[in-house]
Amino acid sequence: MSAVFWRYQNDAKWRAxxxxxxxxxxxxxxxxxxxxxxxxQRLLEKVKDTD
Structure with missing residues (x-):
């Protein structure tokens, strides 16, 4: 999961x-x-439920 978060935070390509x-x-x-x-999708729903 950390790799996915890093990718989106840095707006980077997977190869980077x-x-x-x-x-x-x-x-x-x-x-x-x-x-x-x-x-x-399930993770997103869980996060929304905690608000």
Missing amino acids: LPDEFGSWWMVIQLFIRWSKLGVW
Whole structure:
């Protein structure tokens, strides 16, 4: 998740991820998988519910 947050905070391309996050290819694959499974949508709903 940190890699995804870093990417959006820095308005960077996936390939620009620092090495500390591991392989950019693995990060994007996990991001895509979670997107297809609705993980990001559920997280957003949880955050909205806490307001």
